[in-house]
Amino acid sequence: MAYIRKRLDAWEVLINKKGYPRKSRTFATKADAEKWARQVESEMDQGHFIFLKEAEGTTLEEALERYQREVIPGKKGAVQESMRIRIWKRTPLPKRSIASIQGKDIAAYRDARLKEVAANTVRQELAVLSHVFTIAVKEWGMAGLVNPVQQIRAPKMPPGRDRRLLPGELDRLLHHATTINIKGESFRLKEKRKAGMMETRLPLQEEKTEELVS
DSSP: EEEEEEEEEEEEEOOTTTTSOOEEEEESSHHHHHHHHHHHHHHHHOOOOOHHHHHTTTTTHHHHHHHHHHTTTGTTTTHHHHHHHHHTTTSSSGGGEEEEEEEHHHHHHHHHHHSOOOHHHHHHHHHHHHHHHHHHHHSSSSOOOOOGGGOOOOOOOOOOOOOOOOOTTTHHHHHHHHHHHHOOOOOHHHHHHHHOSSSSSHHHHHHHHHHHHH
């Protein structure tokens, strides 16, 4: 049976059911507390309840540190990933159990972070956290743990920008393209000369390109 009580500015849920470990969790609103209590009791009644003892006894900080110690050293972008782990450790979330972190917590982080850095930076930070949860489920014995990053929308990338060419830019671009083309043709001619496959002259395309620039 679930027992819900108010403690200071939060609502605490206690669930005691025969054959199951005692469950408790704190929520900001009574509605969230009641919703969680109904969900857990329903899972217990249907035999679908998953023990999250390992996840509930592990803080996000501990998970981040373990990930940094065991997983990151073998990755190509180890330095960058370590920096993102340090960013997560500066948030309020690491002191909570990894099982208590919900999609709304990650969404709040996403929205606040987008006011400080680019969308792609936030996407990379979320990707690291998501992988922490994935490893926790697959390799650390936390089966049943929900990945909160997968429950939210990823930050939208800004559209590409279009602009008009400034005076003289088109001529410089064409000149640069002509230079690259000539160098490429010269290289191919040298290779063909070695093989004796053609005469030693540049193709007509070079002359046409030079006319376009003038």
